[in-house]
Amino acid sequence: xxxxxxxxxxxxxxxxxxxxxxxxxxxxxxxxxxxxxxxxxxxxxxxxxxxxxxxxxxxxxxxxxxxxxxxxxxxxxxxxxxxxxxxxxxxxxxxxxxxxxxxxxxxxxxxxxxxxxxxxxxxxxxxxxxxxxxxxxxxxxxxxxxxxxxxxxxxxxxxxxxxxxxxxxxxxxxxxxxxxxxxxxxxxxxxxxxxxxxxxxxxxxxxxxxxxxxxxxxxxxxxxxxxxxxxxxxxxxxxxxxxxxxxxxxxxxxxx
Amino acid sequence: xxxxxxxxxxxxxxxxxxxxxxxxxxxxxxxxxxxxxxxxxxxxxxxxxxxxxxxxxxxxxxxxxxxxxxxxxxxxxxxxxxxxxxxxxxxxxxxxxxxxxxxxxxxxxxxxxxxxxxxxxxxxxxxxxxxxxxxxxxxxxxxxxxxxxxxxxxxxxxxxxxxxxxxxxxxxxxxxxxxxxxxxxxxxxxxxxxxxxxxxxxxxxxxxxxxxxxxxxxxxxxxxxxxxxxxxxxxxxxxxxxxxxxxxxxxxxxxxxxxxxxxxxxxxxxxxxxxxxxxxxxxxxxxxxxxxxxxxxxxxxxxxxxxxxxxxxxxxxxxxxxxxxxxxxxxxxxxxxxxxxxxxxxxxxxxxxxxxxxxxxxxxxxxxxxxxxxxxxxxxxxxxxxxxxxxxxxxxxxxxxxxxxxxxxxxxxxxxxxxxxxxxxxxxxxx
Numbered sequence: 092x093x094x095x096x097x098x099x100x101x102x103x104x105x106x107x108x109x110x111x112x113x114x115x116x117x118x119x120x121x122x123x124x125x126x127x128x129x130x131x132x133x134x135x136x137x138x139x140x141x142x143x144x145x146x147x148x149x150x151x152x153x154x155x156x157x158x159x160x161x162x163x164x165x166x167x168x169x170x171x172x173x174x175x176x177x178x179x180x181x182x183x184x185x186x187x188x189x190x191x192x193x194x195x196x197x198x199x200x201x202x203x204x205x206x207x208x209x210x211x212x213x214x215x216x217x218x219x220x221x222x223x224x225x226x227x228x229x230x231x232x233x234x235x236x237x238x239x240x241x242x243x244x245x246x247x248x249x250x251x252x253x254x255x256x257x258x259x260x261x262x263x264x265x266x267x268x269x270x271x272x273x274x275x276x277x278x279x280x281x282x283x284x285x286x287x288x289x290x291x292x293x294x295x296x297x298x299x300x301x302x303x304x305x306x307x308x309x310x311x312x313x314x315x316x317x318x319x320x321x322x323x324x325x326x327x328x329x330x331x332x333x334x335x336x337x338x339x340x341x342x343x344x345x346x347x
Numbered sequence: 348x349x350x351x352x353x354x355x356x357x358x359x360x361x362x363x364x365x366x367x368x369x370x371x372x373x374x375x376x377x378x379x380x381x382x383x384x385x386x387x388x389x390x391x392x393x394x395x396x397x398x399x400x401x402x403x404x405x406x407x408x409x410x411x412x413x414x415x416x417x418x419x420x421x422x423x424x425x426x427x428x429x430x431x432x433x434x435x436x437x438x439x440x441x442x443x444x445x446x447x448x449x450x451x452x453x454x455x456x457x458x459x460x461x462x463x464x465x466x467x468x469x470x471x472x473x474x475x476x477x478x479x480x481x482x483x484x485x486x487x488x489x490x491x492x493x494x495x496x497x498x499x500x501x502x503x504x505x506x507x508x509x510x511x512x513x514x515x516x517x518x519x520x521x522x523x524x525x526x527x528x529x530x531x532x533x534x535x536x537x538x539x540x541x542x543x544x545x546x547x548x549x550x551x552x553x554x555x556x557x558x559x560x561x562x563x564x565x566x567x568x569x570x571x572x573x574x575x576x577x578x579x580x581x582x583x584x585x586x587x588x589x590x591x592x593x594x595x596x597x598x599x600x601x602x603x604x605x606x607x608x609x610x611x612x613x614x615x616x617x618x619x620x621x622x623x624x625x626x627x628x629x630x631x632x633x634x635x636x637x638x639x640x641x642x643x644x645x646x647x648x649x650x651x652x653x654x655x656x657x658x659x660x661x662x663x664x665x666x667x668x669x670x671x672x673x674x675x676x677x678x679x680x681x682x683x684x685x686x687x688x689x690x691x692x693x694x695x696x697x698x699x700x701x702x703x704x705x706x707x708x709x710x711x712x713x714x715x716x717x718x719x720x721x722x723x724x725x726x727x728x729x730x731x732x733x734x735x736x737x738x739x740x741x742x743x744x745x746x747x748x749x750x751x752x753x754x755x756x757x758x759x760x761x762x763x764x765x766x767x768x769x770x771x772x773x774x775x776x777x778x
Contacts, residue, residue: 118360136719141728141732142728142731142732143728144724144728145724153690164731165728165731165732166731166732166734166735166736166737166740168732169731169732169733169734170734174732174733175732177729177732180729181725181726181729182726183721183726183729183730183744183747184747184750184751185744185746185748185749185750185751186743186746186747186749186750186769187745191730191733191735192733194735194739194743195730195733196734198734198735198736198739199734202734234747235729255733255734269598302482
């Protein structure tokens with residue numbers, strides 16, 4: 092059974108229909124890249140999977156681990172093992188990173204029937220993971236993302252993912268705004284998480300991330316639909332030829 | 348005039364029944380009562396009281412009760428008799444325009460007067476606590492029905508509290524609600540430093556009408572905290588008046604949690620190079636009404652003032668913020684910043700916020716801003732997307748909203764207890 096099965100998914104924000112029939116199957120252990128130009132619906136797909144309520148699903152279904160994902164509250168999706176690395180991580184002044192992450196981890200552990208961690212054990216868990224992400228430990232005591240640089244925010248997302256150990260990670264433009272050194276750190280963090288039990292959906296605009304995080308499958312999203320799927324070489328093709336040719340092709344077919 | 352006379356009649360009786368005072372004090376009381384009788388209780392046509400209707404206070408017959416201050420202060424602080432402070436008492440908190448200050452002054456008796464001598468640094472906070480005691484059950488305010496029905500005392504007591512809790516107006520029918528007029532005067536000598544924590548709490552239905560005057564000497568540093576934890580049936584009207592000396596720094600932190608009807612006036616008058624910080628946090632729920640009026644008067648050059656008031660509203664609560672900043676013509680190079688932020692958790696809560704800038708100097712910097720908002724949906728989603736339940740996420744964000752005001756509290760024990768109160772409050776809300 093597939094870990095995630097998206098069938099003919101339609102979603103809109105306000106009056107604008109953004110997803111216009113997405114079909115995608117993701118098995119445990121696979122890494123899928125979703126590429127496409129701005130406005131094609133990549134981020135919408137990521138947010139819909141995590142349960143953001145500003146997007147209204149108007150049709151189709153999403154089955155996660157045999158369950159109806161769309162019927163679940165965002166927090167329940169997270170507890171069931173879905174993680175979204177945000178394109179724009181939200182700043183939350185007044186809540187410390189440490190308090191936030193410990194609360195999150197313990198809620199998820201509780202859901203999985205594992206003992207909650209006390210402050211000491213929690214620190215031991217996060218210390219190693221911070222090192223992998225080359226993050227300063229003082230970041231733990233700072234408010235969530237507040238005053239973080241762009242790179243720090245993105246690293247913080249992957250760090251959270253490493254601590255929460257999801258079964259399905261959705262990475263939304265995790266590469267945007269990163270210089271090549273930061274990109275490599277983030278990619279190393281993600282690669283360390285690759286596991287036969289875990290699936291990843293990597294949403295990106297550029298190929299460059301995909302030379303660091305090598306996907307098993309690449310899909311091209313255009314105007315709310317997957318217009319082309321292939322192996323990792325598709326990303327290189329896109330890099331060389333751009334999106335224009337690719338998504339005009341099915342457009343043309345559709346008009347005939 | 349007759350309406351005013353009607354309101355003030357009962358007060359006149361209590362006023363004349365006071366034990367005799369020394370001549371200087373009697374003169375002061377007489378002048379204050381005359382002023383109160385002339386002003387009467389303010390109504391909502393009075394711009395200063397536009398959003399705060401005190402008619403429930405005006406029509407209630409209160410029984411006067413002497414304020415009972417619990418004082419904790421180190422030896423370096425001197426406690427004075429009121430007569431020793433005649434030169435300052437009622438000279439800072441003017442009673443010519445404010446009926447409640449006039450009323451307090453008319454009943455001036457148990458004044459707490461403290462002096463921090465010149466150059467003395469008092470490290471331990473000076474604590475002044477007013478707690479209105481529970482009335483004996485026989486006297487306690489009971490609704491007519493429960494007075495007729497014979498039920499065990501404990502139950503009757505609970506029932507009366509519950510029924511009074513429904514509305515502030517319930518107090519209007521009471522014949523035995525008490526009124527106290529707490530009065531504090533603190534004289535801080537030049538180059539001295541101190542921290543003052545005023546706490547107001549009580550049991551049952553009552554009216555606290557407090558006035559605090561603080562005289563901050565030149566180059567002195569004073570941190571003032573007021574924690575208002577009255578019952579949800581209480582009326583609390585208070586004025587804090589600070590006169591700040593040259594190059595002195597005064598900070599007021601006003602934490603307002605309880606009360607059915609609350610009005611806090613905080614007024615600071617600055618001189619040359621003075622610094623005033625006015626922070627406030629108000630948390631209201633149910634039908635609570637809280638009105639924070641602040642006035643910062645820059646009279647001389649190079650003064651700075653920073654003001655941050657934050658409010659959290661739920662239920663049908665109503666909050667008023669009015670921040671007046673005066674920059675007089677001599678007060679060049681004034682630097683003043685005012686911020687009022689409100690977090691509204693329900694559809695029925697109401698906020699009225701108004702900055703009031705009167706600037707007569709031309710080389711100044713004054714900024715102000717006010718916001719009224721709800722919890723940030725994006726932040727809520729971010730927390731939820733990490734597995735944190737919606738209600739816990741809401742309480743976490745609400746708590747976080749208050750955090751920067753709480754962080755500015757320098758008294759560790761106070762900060763801890765406030766954090767605990769906030770945590771319980773919002774945890775409760777989340778359940």
